[in-house]
Amino acid sequence: MYRRASRIFRRGPRPQVRPHPVDLVESLEHAEGLDGAIRKLSAAVQKALHPGPVKDALHGVPAGHPAHPPLTDVPMGCWMSVAVLDLLPGTRKASQALVAAGLAGAVPTALTGIADWSALHREQQRVGLVHALGTATASALYAGSFVARARGRDGAGRALGYAGLTVLLAGGYLGGHLAFRQAAGASHADQVAHLVPLGWHDLCSASELPDGWPVQRRLGYISLFVLRDGEDIHVLTDRCSHLAGPLHQGRIITDEDSDPCVVCPWHGSTFRVSDGSVVHGPATGRQPSFETRVLEDGTVQVRPRT
Ligand code: FES
Incomplete structure (x- = not known):
């Protein structure tokens, strides 16, 4: 029986694959x-x-x-x-x-x-x-x-x-x-609107955030850049909109209006941490940002800024 089946499925000449x-x-x-x-x-x-x-x-x-x-x-x-x-x-x-x-x-x-x-x-x-x-x-x-x-x-x-x-x-x-x-020129930031449900989400405790030093935190599927600056807590998506570099590994500087900015470690794109706007390229797309609030028990909550 097996012999018969092998006759039926005998391998024929290889089809010619033309390069596409x-x-x-x-x-x-x-x-x-x-x-x-x-x-x-x-x-x-x-x-x-x-x-x-x-x-x-x-x-x-x-x-x-x-x-x-x-x-x-x-x-x-x-x-x-x-x-x-x-x-x-x-x-x-x-x-x-x-x-x-x-x-x-x-x-x-x-x-x-x-x-x-x-x-x-x-x-x-x-x-x-x-x-x-x-x-x-x-x-x-x-x-x-x-x-x-x-x-x-x-x-x-x-x-x-x-x-x-x-x-x-x-x-x-x-x-x-x-x-x-190869998506050169497209935004590589996470698609927050599709990955984060509406409303406020618990992120972490405010006490675990170092002052003036960016850290990475996760919210569901996405990685976030989190910077505590005194009383303010700034949150952006972590994957740079240029080519997905990790912003939490970037340098913190201030722009000409003294607003804190993050410089991407890969190609130097600079984003205002308050709203993700682009200060310098090569990135051209705004980095998605989040509103933040701190509850009485110290829990930091975030929700996508629309
Ligand atoms: S990946 Fe951030 S500047 Fe290129």
């Missing part, structure tokens, strides 16, 4: 051969970018989310439009103007991307480096396209444009992987 594009990108995440270049480039960018308003603007702190992704729409939109216009008669000037507009838009797009890239995990930086090489190559091809068109060599200009678009789309695919699979 995402498999190639996942292998790129582990391409350690890129690390030497990444270390040097990353150090150079961090040396050039001093903490302050320019760096914060490049990260997108004033906007409340990363500046790089929406800026990519400018060159991408312009150059996609060129690809369509180049198929139509009488669009020479419009195509040339859009190639130039795309090149102008590529400058802030690249600067914001480089700033964000310098403060990512290594796996993200490997994908990001190849993404940047792709988009830089696309920009160079469009620059060549612009020059060719300006010299009246429209055929060469169109060919360079289509080559640039092909490389740009490949680079854009890597950018999508970076943003949606």
Whole structure:
């Protein structure tokens, strides 16, 4: 009987598994051969970018989310439009103007991307480096396209444009992987609204909190940063919104208004402990914060701030 069954389920030829594009990108995440270049480039960018308003603007702190992704729409939109216009008669000037507009838009797009890239995990930086090489190559091809068109060599200009678009789309695919699979730019703070029921929750005893020194406490599934500052008790989610660094291991400083802030130990994002607002990036998303109260018996209670 077993022999018969084995005949029925005899193993046939192995099905051919074609590599999926995402498999190639996942292998790129582990391409350690890129690390030497990444270390040097990353150090150079961090040396050039001093903490302050320019760096914060490049990260997108004033906007409340990363500046790089929406800026990519400018060159991408312009150059996609060129690809369509180049198929139509009488669009020479419009195509040339859009190639130039795309090149102008590529400058802030690249600067914001480089700033964000310098403060990512290594796996993200490997994908990001190849993404940047792709988009830089696309920009160079469009620059060549612009020059060719300006010299009246429209055929060469169109060919360079289509080559640039092909490389740009490949680079854009890597950018999508970076943003949606590796979550670069997304908030990594705990989703408090989904993890903490409404109302007040017992957290700990006020007497066990050292003054001026952050500690970690747990509330159900989530880890909290807790700082006692005299009579005040400040509570934030502990996983930094940038890339989930442990805020309770961060430094406590004061901002220009003397409000206490915590500096994330991983990439230096700075949050006001009173409400989790971002003082300095690379984080752009507010750190979820909690209201606190102390009961007569000394129990500290917290509830999510809405
Ligand atoms: S994890 Fe990057 S600044 Fe906190």
